[in-house]
Amino acid sequence: MNLARIYDLFAPLYDLLICVPIFGLKKEQSAALPHVAGKRILEIGCGTGYLLSRMASPERSVVGLDFSKGMLQQARKRLLCERKKASLVCADYHNLPFESCSFDSVVATFSLSHAPDILPVFLEIHRVLKKNGRVVIVDVGPASRSWLGARILLSLYRLEGDHPRDETLHLEMAGLGIIHRKELSKLGTVHLVVAEKLPFHN
Numbered sequence: 001m002n003l004a005r006i007y008d009l010f011a012p013l014y015d016l017l018i019c020v021p022i023f024g025l026k027k028e029q030s031a032a033l034p035h036v037a038g039k040r041i042l043e044i045g046c047g048t049g050y051l052l053s054r055m056a057s058p059e060r061s062v063v064g065l066d067f068s069k070g071m072l073q074q075a076r077k078r079l080l081c082e083r084k085k086a087s088l089v090c091a092d093y094h095n096l097p098f099e100s101c102s103f104d105s106v107v108a109t110f111s112l113s114h115a116p117d118i119l120p121v122f123l124e125i126h127r128v129l130k131k132n133g134r135v136v137i138v139d140v141g142p143a144s145r146s147w148l149g150a151r152i153l154l155s156l157y158r159l160e161g162d163h164p165r166d167e168t169l170h171l172e173m174a175g176l177g178i179i180h181r182k183e184l185s186k187l188g189t190v191h192l193v194v195a196e197k198l199p200f201h202n
Protein backbone atom coordinates (compact mmCIF):
# COMPACT_ATOMS: atom_id res chain seq x y z
CA MET A 1 0.00 0.00 0.00
CA ASN A 2 1.42 3.44 -0.84
CA LEU A 3 1.96 6.17 1.77
CA ALA A 4 -0.96 8.35 0.67
CA ARG A 5 -3.38 5.41 1.15
CA ILE A 6 -1.87 4.62 4.55
CA TYR A 7 -2.52 8.24 5.60
CA ASP A 8 -6.06 8.00 4.17
CA LEU A 9 -6.81 5.10 6.54
CA PHE A 10 -5.04 6.69 9.46
CA ALA A 11 -6.58 10.19 8.98
CA PRO A 12 -9.60 9.93 11.35
CA LEU A 13 -7.23 8.87 14.20
CA TYR A 14 -4.33 11.23 13.44
CA ASP A 15 -5.33 14.07 15.79
CA LEU A 16 -5.84 11.64 18.68
CA LEU A 17 -2.47 9.98 18.11
CA ILE A 18 -0.45 13.19 18.04
CA CYS A 19 -1.69 13.97 21.55
CA VAL A 20 -0.09 10.73 22.86
CA PRO A 21 3.25 11.76 24.45
CA ILE A 22 5.38 9.30 22.44
CA PHE A 23 4.09 10.82 19.17
CA GLY A 24 3.31 14.24 20.74
CA LEU A 25 4.06 16.61 17.90
CA LYS A 26 1.77 19.56 18.60
CA LYS A 27 4.20 21.72 20.58
CA GLU A 28 6.94 21.18 18.00
CA GLN A 29 4.58 21.92 15.07
CA SER A 30 3.64 25.22 16.68
CA ALA A 31 7.31 26.29 16.90
CA ALA A 32 7.08 26.99 13.15
CA LEU A 33 4.42 29.69 13.57
CA PRO A 34 6.53 32.71 14.72
CA HIS A 35 8.80 32.24 11.66
CA VAL A 36 6.06 32.29 9.03
CA ALA A 37 6.23 35.62 7.20
CA GLY A 38 4.22 37.38 4.49
CA LYS A 39 0.71 37.16 3.13
CA ARG A 40 0.85 34.21 0.77
CA ILE A 41 1.58 30.98 2.63
CA LEU A 42 1.85 27.37 1.41
CA GLU A 43 1.92 24.43 3.80
CA ILE A 44 3.12 21.17 2.24
CA GLY A 45 2.03 17.90 3.84
CA CYS A 46 -0.55 19.89 5.80
CA GLY A 47 -2.24 16.73 7.13
CA THR A 48 -5.36 17.41 9.20
CA GLY A 49 -4.77 21.18 9.10
CA TYR A 50 -3.79 21.98 12.69
CA LEU A 51 -1.21 24.59 11.63
CA LEU A 52 -3.13 25.62 8.54
CA SER A 53 -6.04 26.75 10.67
CA ARG A 54 -3.69 28.69 12.97
CA MET A 55 -2.02 30.45 10.04
CA ALA A 56 -5.28 31.32 8.29
CA SER A 57 -6.47 34.90 8.81
CA PRO A 58 -8.37 37.48 6.76
CA GLU A 59 -5.05 39.22 5.92
CA ARG A 60 -3.42 36.06 4.58
CA SER A 61 -3.97 33.74 1.68
CA VAL A 62 -3.16 30.24 2.93
CA VAL A 63 -2.92 27.06 0.85
CA GLY A 64 -2.60 23.54 2.31
CA LEU A 65 -1.25 20.76 0.10
CA ASP A 66 -1.24 17.04 0.84
CA PHE A 67 -1.36 13.86 -1.26
CA SER A 68 -3.77 12.09 1.12
CA LYS A 69 -7.44 12.80 0.39
CA GLY A 70 -8.32 11.43 3.84
CA MET A 71 -6.03 13.89 5.63
CA LEU A 72 -7.40 16.75 3.49
CA GLN A 73 -10.94 15.74 4.39
CA GLN A 74 -10.06 16.10 8.10
CA ALA A 75 -8.43 19.47 7.37
CA ARG A 76 -11.58 20.62 5.56
CA LYS A 77 -13.73 19.63 8.58
CA ARG A 78 -11.40 21.48 10.96
CA LEU A 79 -11.42 24.68 8.87
CA LEU A 80 -15.21 24.57 8.70
CA CYS A 81 -15.52 23.96 12.42
CA GLU A 82 -13.07 26.73 13.32
CA ARG A 83 -14.52 29.08 10.66
CA LYS A 84 -11.17 29.59 8.98
CA LYS A 85 -10.46 30.00 5.27
CA ALA A 86 -7.70 28.19 3.41
CA SER A 87 -7.47 26.49 0.02
CA LEU A 88 -6.78 22.75 0.01
CA VAL A 89 -4.92 21.08 -2.84
CA CYS A 90 -4.40 17.34 -3.36
CA ALA A 91 -0.95 16.89 -4.90
CA ASP A 92 2.52 15.48 -4.36
CA TYR A 93 5.07 17.96 -3.01
CA HIS A 94 7.62 16.72 -5.55
CA ASN A 95 5.62 18.53 -8.22
CA LEU A 96 3.96 21.65 -6.81
CA PRO A 97 1.04 22.79 -9.00
CA PHE A 98 1.81 26.52 -8.56
CA GLU A 99 3.51 29.22 -10.60
CA SER A 100 7.10 30.18 -9.84
CA CYS A 101 7.72 32.95 -7.28
CA SER A 102 4.19 32.81 -5.84
CA PHE A 103 4.61 32.32 -2.04
CA ASP A 104 6.19 34.36 0.78
CA SER A 105 6.57 31.31 3.05
CA VAL A 106 6.46 27.55 2.60
CA VAL A 107 5.90 25.56 5.80
CA ALA A 108 6.49 21.82 6.30
CA THR A 109 6.13 20.01 9.61
CA PHE A 110 6.89 16.29 9.87
CA SER A 111 6.21 15.78 6.17
CA LEU A 112 9.58 16.13 4.39
CA SER A 113 11.17 13.24 6.30
CA HIS A 114 8.92 10.96 4.23
CA ALA A 115 10.89 11.86 1.07
CA PRO A 116 13.82 9.49 0.38
CA ASP A 117 15.50 12.11 -1.85
CA ILE A 118 14.98 15.64 -0.54
CA LEU A 119 16.89 17.76 -3.09
CA PRO A 120 14.16 17.71 -5.81
CA VAL A 121 11.61 18.81 -3.17
CA PHE A 122 13.81 21.72 -2.03
CA LEU A 123 14.28 22.77 -5.67
CA GLU A 124 10.47 22.84 -6.06
CA ILE A 125 10.12 24.87 -2.85
CA HIS A 126 12.80 27.27 -4.12
CA ARG A 127 10.93 27.65 -7.41
CA VAL A 128 7.58 28.59 -5.84
CA LEU A 129 9.09 30.98 -3.28
CA LYS A 130 9.18 34.70 -4.03
CA LYS A 131 12.48 36.59 -3.81
CA ASN A 132 13.62 36.49 -0.15
CA GLY A 133 10.76 34.09 0.63
CA ARG A 134 11.38 31.55 3.36
CA VAL A 135 10.88 27.88 4.10
CA VAL A 136 10.07 26.88 7.67
CA ILE A 137 10.68 23.22 8.49
CA VAL A 138 10.02 21.22 11.66
CA ASP A 139 11.12 17.61 11.36
CA VAL A 140 13.01 14.68 12.77
CA GLY A 141 16.78 14.37 12.36
CA PRO A 142 20.04 13.54 14.09
CA ALA A 143 20.65 15.29 17.41
CA SER A 144 23.79 17.39 17.92
CA ARG A 145 24.66 15.24 20.95
CA SER A 146 24.56 11.51 20.37
CA TRP A 147 22.40 10.33 23.31
CA LEU A 148 21.56 6.62 23.36
CA GLY A 149 17.86 7.57 23.60
CA ALA A 150 18.20 9.78 20.52
CA ARG A 151 19.88 7.02 18.53
CA ILE A 152 17.12 4.55 19.48
CA LEU A 153 14.42 7.04 18.49
CA LEU A 154 16.07 7.72 15.13
CA SER A 155 16.28 3.97 14.47
CA LEU A 156 12.54 3.72 15.19
CA TYR A 157 11.79 6.54 12.72
CA ARG A 158 13.87 4.71 10.10
CA LEU A 159 12.03 1.44 10.82
CA GLU A 160 8.76 3.29 10.15
CA GLY A 161 10.16 4.22 6.72
CA ASP A 162 11.07 7.81 7.61
CA HIS A 163 14.29 9.54 6.52
CA PRO A 164 15.43 11.64 9.49
CA ARG A 165 18.12 14.04 8.27
CA ASP A 166 20.06 17.25 8.72
CA GLU A 167 18.79 19.30 5.76
CA THR A 168 21.64 21.87 5.75
CA LEU A 169 23.57 20.65 2.71
CA HIS A 170 20.52 20.02 0.53
CA LEU A 171 18.94 23.36 1.41
CA GLU A 172 22.13 25.12 0.37
CA MET A 173 22.38 23.08 -2.84
CA ALA A 174 18.83 24.21 -3.69
CA GLY A 175 19.66 27.90 -3.13
CA LEU A 176 18.05 28.19 0.30
CA GLY A 177 20.29 29.80 2.94
CA ILE A 178 19.71 28.85 6.59
CA ILE A 179 18.91 31.82 8.83
CA HIS A 180 17.85 29.94 11.98
CA ARG A 181 18.19 26.44 13.41
CA LYS A 182 17.08 25.07 16.79
CA GLU A 183 16.65 21.67 18.41
CA LEU A 184 13.13 21.42 19.82
CA SER A 185 12.74 18.09 21.62
CA LYS A 186 14.56 17.10 24.82
CA LEU A 187 16.60 14.46 22.99
CA GLY A 188 17.29 16.86 20.11
CA THR A 189 15.75 14.57 17.49
CA VAL A 190 13.19 17.18 16.39
CA HIS A 191 14.49 20.44 14.95
CA LEU A 192 13.30 23.69 13.44
CA VAL A 193 15.07 25.12 10.38
CA VAL A 194 14.29 28.40 8.69
CA ALA A 195 15.94 29.16 5.33
CA GLU A 196 15.62 32.03 2.87
CA LYS A 197 15.64 31.97 -0.93
CA LEU A 198 19.07 33.22 -1.93
CA PRO A 199 19.16 36.13 -4.38
CA PHE A 200 21.34 34.44 -7.04
CA HIS A 201 18.61 31.89 -7.91
CA ASN A 202 15.62 32.94 -10.15
Ligand SMILES: C[S@@+](CC[C@H](N)C(=O)[O-])C[C@H]1O[C@@H](n2cnc3c(N)ncnc32)[C@H](O)[C@@H]1O
Nearest residue numbers: 007045046047066067068071092093109111114
Ligand atom coordinates in the same frame (compact mmCIF):
# COMPACT_ATOMS: atom_id res chain seq x y z
C1 LIG B 1 3.27 13.04 9.79
S1 LIG B 1 2.05 13.83 8.81
C2 LIG B 1 2.30 15.54 9.29
C3 LIG B 1 1.06 16.35 9.07
C4 LIG B 1 1.15 17.77 9.60
N1 LIG B 1 2.10 18.56 8.85
C5 LIG B 1 1.52 17.74 11.07
O1 LIG B 1 2.58 18.29 11.45
O2 LIG B 1 0.73 17.17 11.84
C6 LIG B 1 2.80 13.82 7.20
C7 LIG B 1 1.86 14.37 6.13
O3 LIG B 1 2.62 14.57 4.93
C8 LIG B 1 1.87 14.08 3.84
N2 LIG B 1 2.82 13.70 2.77
C9 LIG B 1 3.83 12.80 2.87
N3 LIG B 1 4.49 12.73 1.69
C10 LIG B 1 3.88 13.62 0.84
C11 LIG B 1 4.10 13.99 -0.52
N4 LIG B 1 5.09 13.44 -1.25
N5 LIG B 1 3.31 14.94 -1.06
C12 LIG B 1 2.31 15.51 -0.34
N6 LIG B 1 2.03 15.17 0.96
C13 LIG B 1 2.81 14.24 1.54
C14 LIG B 1 1.08 12.90 4.40
O4 LIG B 1 -0.05 12.58 3.62
C15 LIG B 1 0.72 13.43 5.79
O5 LIG B 1 -0.49 14.14 5.80
